[in-house]
Structures are given as C-alpha cells and as structure tokens.
Amino acid sequence: MNMTKIAILGAGTGGAMTANILRRKLDSDVDITVVDKSTNHLYQPSFYLIPFGYLEAEEQSRDVSELFGEGVEFVQDEVTGVDPDEKVVDLADGELEYDYLVVATGHRLDPTAIPGLLEGWQETDSVYPFYHYDAAMEMADALEEFDGGRFVVTQPDTPIKCPGAPLKMAMLADDYLRRQGIREESEVIMTRNAEHHFGVQPYRDKLYQIWDERDIQFEANFSVEEIDPDEQVVHAADGRELEYDFLAPVTPQFGQKAITENSPLTEGSDDGEYVTIDQHTLQHTEYDDVFALGDCENAPHSKTAAAARKEAHVVANNLESHLQGLPMNDEYDGYAACPLLTEKGKAMVAEFDYDEPISAPVESKMNWIMDVNVLPSVYWNLWLRGYDPLP
Numbered sequence: 001m002n003m004t005k006i007a008i009l010g011a012g013t014g015g016a017m018t019a020n021i022l023r024r025k026l027d028s029d030v031d032i033t034v035v036d037k038s039t040n041h042l043y044q045p046s047f048y049l050i051p052f053g054y055l056e057a058e059e060q061s062r063d064v065s066e067l068f069g070e071g072v073e074f075v076q077d078e079v080t081g082v083d084p085d086e087k088v089v090d091l092a093d094g095e096l097e098y099d100y101l102v103v104a105t106g107h108r109l110d111p112t113a114i115p116g117l118l119e120g121w122q123e124t125d126s127v128y129p130f131y132h133y134d135a136a137m138e139m140a141d142a143l144e145e146f147d148g149g150r151f152v153v154t155q156p157d158t159p160i161k162c163p164g165a166p167l168k169m170a171m172l173a174d175d176y177l178r179r180q181g182i183r184e185e186s187e188v189i190m191t192r193n194a195e196h197h198f199g200v201q202p203y204r205d206k207l208y209q210i211w212d213e214r215d216i217q218f219e220a221n222f223s224v225e226e227i228d229p230d231e232q233v234v235h236a237a238d239g240r241e242l243e244y245d246f247l248a249p250v251t252p253q254f255g256q257k258a259i260t261e262n263s264p265l266t267e268g269s270d271d272g273e274y275v276t277i278d279q280h281t282l283q284h285t286e287y288d289d290v291f292a293l294g295d296c297e298n299a300p301h302s303k304t305a306a307a308a309r310k311e312a313h314v315v316a317n318n319l320e321s322h323l324q325g326l327p328m329n330d331e332y333d334g335y336a337a338c339p340l341l342t343e344k345g346k347a348m349v350a351e352f353d354y355d356e357p358i359s360a361p362v363e364s365k366m367n368w369i370m371d372v373n374v375l376p377s378v379y380w381n382l383w384l385r386g387y388d389p390l391p
C-alpha cells in the first residue's frame with residue numbers, strides 16, 4: 001500500500017499540536033513524521049516567571065518522546081533545507097520525502113546580532129537575556145543577590161515572539177523590587193524601537209496608567225545598537241546611552257536559516273525571514289502542499305503559543321480537506337492572547353484577532369491563577385496532545 005506522507009518540521013508548540021490533532025483525525029494509512037533537532041520541549045511562557053521563583057525551572061521541560069503517542073514518528077535531526085518542487089526535506093543526516101509539509105520551526109534567537117550581548121551574558125553578572133531558558137534560570141540566582149539600582153529591559157529591532165514578555169519582565173521586576181524593599185533606590189526602564197510599548201488598544205492605555213502609577217519608565221524609539229558590558233551601558237543608534245546595573249535584553253530574532261537560506265519558502269516575505277502563507281487558510285502562497293504556523297510564518301498575528309494553538313486546528317482541518325481533494329473551509333482569524341502579569345497575583349489578559357480586541361482591559365487575581373497555576377498543565381496535558389475543549 002502506498003502511504004501518504006506528512007512531514008512536520010519542528011516539535012515545538014505548533015508542530016507538536018498539529019501532529020497530534022492530525023493523528024486523531026486521519027486514517028492509519030497516512031504516515032506522520034515530526035522532525036526536530038532537539039529532544040527537549042520547553043514551556044517558553046515560563047521564562048519570565050522562573051527568574052522571580054513563580055514557576056520552577058525543572059518543571060518546564062519534557063522529553064519530546066513523551067509528547068507523541070503511537071502513529072507519530074519522531075526523528076531527531078536537524079533540518080538543513082527544503083526542496084518543495086521535489087518534495088524533499090534535507091536533514092543533517094539524510095533526507096525525508098513528503099507528500100504534504102507543515103513548517104513550524106519557530107524563531108531563531110541570535111545573541112550575537114547585538115554586539116556585546118553575548119559577552120555580557122557570558123562574562124559578567126549583570127546581563128540576562130531571559131528569552132533563553134538558561135539565562136532565565138541564571139537570572140533567578142542573580143536577582144537574589146541584586147540589592148537595587150537601575151533595572152533595564154531592552155528590545156531588539158527585529159520582530160519578537162510574545163511582544164508582551166518584555167513588559168511583563170518590567171512589571172514583575174518593579175513588583176519584585178518593592179517586595180524586597182529596594183524599589184526606592186531602584187529604577188525600572190524598558191526600551192522599544194517604536195512610539196508605544198504595546199501595540200494593541202485598549203490594553204496599551206491601561207498599561208500606561210499602571211506604569212505611571214508605579215513609575216516604570218518607557219524609553220520610546222530606542223534602537224539598541226550595542227551593549228558595553230564593561231561600562232554597563234546600552235548604546236542606541238541615535239547616540240542615546242542608557243546605563244544599567246541589571247540588564248534583561250530580549251535577543252534579536254529571525255527565521256531559521258534552513259528555511260530562509262536553503263528553501264524558496266520565504267521568498268517574498270519581509271526581509272525573506274518568514275514562510276509566505278495565506279493568513280486565513282495558512283497554506284503556502286506558491287506551494288499547495290505546504291502549510292506553516294506559529295512564529296516562522298508571515299501571517300500578521302502576534303507570535304504567541306496562543307496563536308499557534310488556534311492555527312494548529314486550522315492547519316489540521318485544511319490539510320485534511322486538501323488531501324481528500326475537498327475545498328479548505330477553515331479560516332484562522334488572527335487570534336492571539338497575551339496574559340500581561342502586572343504584579344505577583346494580578347494579571348490582565350490581552351486577547352485580540354486581526355480586527356479587534358476581544359477581552360476587557362481588566363486586572364484580576366483570577367487571570368494570574370489561570371496563567372500561572374492552570375495553563376501550564378492545560379498546555380502539557382491537553383493542548384500539546386491535540387485535545388482542545390475550545391478549539
């Protein structure tokens with residue numbers, strides 16, 4: 001019997017969810033293979049909670065083999081390129097033929113893209129790029145030693161996943177310093193190379209109000225050019241300088257080189273960094289048998305696990321229709337959600353789609369409990385396994 005082959009690149013949020021949803025939908029004559037270079041799946045939304053001790057680092061990772069049941073084959077290998085004309089994925093150790101392809105390779109973090117960032121992280125005790133799991137863990141120890149001063153959060157000029165994460169870092173740091181009794185002798189400052197600190201209303205105005213009340217400063221239109229870890233200064237492209245005692249920089253983010261340099265799948269997207277797809281069907285604009293979701297593609301949604309979760313259902317439904325020769329009827333509406341943790345025990349959920357905001361800009365204890373105490377186990381036990389009571 002000739003098996004139909006689906007290859008899924010990436011066993012992160014989007015890839016793992018899609019594989020498990022597809023497995024449940026499709027007959028056993030469809031072969032599903034997931035490739036990832038890592039055998040470790042991390043719960044990334046924990047990375048701004050680990051530094052403050054609100055989640056335990058050891059509980060935020062699972063072996064990828066635990067994520068998939070029978071009927072999903074996992075291959076640990078590095079994808080090095082894709083030839084969508086020949087329908088072949090190049091791997092570091094061989095190749096993989098496919099009939100249908102799902103790309104979910106996420107963002108590539110490059111700490112060398114800002115001079116001084118990597119050196120500061122590796123060689124000093126004051127730079128913690130918390131988008132890396134290791135740095136988030138190291139930051140927990142460093143914060144215990146921190147006795148006050150200027151706490152700075154910077155953002156790169158590239159698009160970033162979870163654009164709310166730097167704001168959460170600033171607000172949780174402010175709250176932490178208060179709890180430690182050292183806020184009086186400290187400053188908390190966040191930079192962004194944009195006019196505003198958060199893109200979506202009405203959450204932005206509510207955040208400005210909170211930041212004013214708590215004296216959290218925002219440095220607008222600040223393009224980070226270089227970090228001088230010896231002098232503890234961040235240099236901006238326009239000549240501004242920002243001294244720091246403790247720096248939490250967000251690492252610059254790009255597409256994976258295997259896709260951007262060794263495949264035609266990103267041709268035509270901004271800077272050639274993103275897989276070009278239809279923003280509703282999530283099908284590639286040139287190659288009918290290719291779909292993409294999550295951080296790696298160019299649909300104009302906020303790059304979050306919440307978005308990938310919704311997209312996984314759309315990809316699975318449309319891929320099923322497509323392989324049966326039926327019209328693709330499912331549409332992704334741009335849904336994304338960002339729980340904005342404003343202080344320990346309080347959060348506001350920014351929830352929106354391509355067109356409009358969905359939730360009210362209200363802080364509550366329930367939002368914190370949902371995000372910190374409930375969602376991690378929903379993520380591991382339901383969503384990642386392809387179960388979703390509210391798809």
Ligand SMILES: Cc1cc2nc3c(=O)[nH]c(=O)nc-3n(C[C@H](O)[C@H](O)[C@H](O)COP(=O)(O)OP(=O)(O)OC[C@H]3O[C@@H](n4cnc5c(N)ncnc54)[C@H](O)[C@@H]3O)c2cc1C
Nearest residue numbers: 010012013014037044045079105106162294295304305306
């Ligand atoms: C600090 C931080 C906080 C966040 N907070 C939130 C939040 O509160 N809420 C929220 O919804 N989202 C949050 N996110 C974002 C969320 O984690 C991502 O948007 C989500 O994981 C994207 O899923 P993905 O499948 O596209 O990519 P990922 O989950 O990153 O998975 C990509 C996978 O592809 C693999 N891969 C990449 N290149 C190759 C290659 N060449 N060969 C083989 N394998 C490869 C990687 O190893 C990885 O396993 C946060 C992220 C960070 C870093």
